[in-house]
Structures are given as C-alpha cells and as structure tokens.
Amino acid sequence: MLAYTPRKPAIHYLNPVAWVVVELCDGSSGSQIFASFKELNKGRIGEPELQEAFESAMAQLLDGELVTTA
Numbered sequence: 001m002l003a004y005t006p007r008k009p010a011i012h013y014l015n016p017v018a019w020v021v022v023e024l025c026d027g028s029s030g031s032q033i034f035a036s037f038k039e040l041n042k043g044r045i046g047e048p049e050l051q052e053a054f055e056s057a058m059a060q061l062l063d064g065e066l067v068t069t070a
Helices: 016-024 030-040 047-063
Strands: 002-005 010-013
Touching (some): 016 030, 016 047
Antiparallel strands (some): 002 010
16 A cells, blocks of 8 residues: 655555554544454454554554544
C-alpha cells in the first residue's frame, strides 16, 4: 500500500502489517487497536512476535506522520 502525506510531502510504502494497523486506527486507544490486531491474527503467530510486529508498524506510521496519538 502507498500512502501520501501532503503536509510533509512524501510517499510511504506500507508493509501488510502496517496497512492492517492503519486500517484499525479509528480513534481508539493504542491498547484497543492492539487488541483488535491481536484478534485478527489469533492463532497465526505467537504473542511476542505479534507484539513486535504491531510496535514496528506503529513506529513506521508515527514516524511517517500517517497516524497520531491523542
């Protein structure tokens, strides 16, 4: 997925995990978004790997200013 940020012009290439995470960002808290992400991936990968994938995706999204925290 490609995302464009007009305020700070750039095109961002999102990996599939970051794409899912950005789709889950609906104004919910980080813990709520993680809970939804965890539910979507139930039984696919272990908890530590899931947490690491989520944190990496959130870092990518925050660094690129594609999402913000409240």
